[in-house]
Amino acid sequence: MTSMERARPARFLRGENVYLRPIEAEDAEWYFQSLYDDENRKLTGTQLHYTREQIANYIAGKAQDRSGVLLLIAANDTDEPIGDVALQNIDAMNRSANVRIALNPGRTGRGYGSEAMRLMLDYGFGIVNLHRIELNVFAYNERAIRAYEKLGFRREGVQREALYYDHEYHDSILMSMLAREYRELYLRRG
Template structure:
């Protein structure tokens, strides 16, 4: 396990975690996180990449206006524990997808992911003025589905046998949250 503690600018700050931009110096650490087997399973990651490909991916993301890729770090130690992204940002329809990965088991189930999601939802609905944020979660990850529902996401449907992983097909749950649902859940009034 490779953990890197760095002092980087904090884009979004919570009580226990903060979200910061990813940069070229993070390529080695991001590469290590990509190969944690249980995290790969929970995120349905099939693709393998070299460190050079990861570096190019990070560079491309910094130029991509349709996504926001951030690292999740602990407030107390600056240790990076995962990543989170708004992706496929559609400025006409004001929608985006959201995804998250907490890389190591010792950081999972601690509420860090929930706090990171709240920070990025606030950014998406508040700063980017999105109307809809959606996600997908696999039926074999009920813990994540439960957290998403606690956050205010609504189940929209099931994509049957949409993921092939470890010699089996799995269903994918689609969920979303609308801006008015977000404001009602978190007590935020419109201006």
């Protein structure tokens, strides 16, 4: 392989249309740019600003962090990064974790996010042996709420006015799925 060729990325978790792979130092610029998309910032509630160096350090730190797994979502046909998904705050004693996802603009509404979440749920329940996976979604992100419910997440409660964004307070909805619910939905149907 010449220095101009790049090795094919590792495909850690594989789906029909997307795969999940470890995020690498070479992905820092893509990650940095995705943080500055207006829609992504609003949907994720990102309030702070970050430098390229901070992002590079964050990615390097995640490689050593055993309390979570940060994976890049890539299109099967092009290997193009289209988002990221993270299983974070893994609590081994209580067998629980939090999941979060972000897709690039123009990549939503095609099932990529649902497929990536399903891959991460299968990993969390089937490999990491979690009992409970939770997420938070802001009330104004109705498309994500519907997608999470379709995946099998259940609403647990509302954190009232938990996010201040664009001159307003917004509610955060707590949702979760238990391992037995995942298995009933996905393993019995195939």
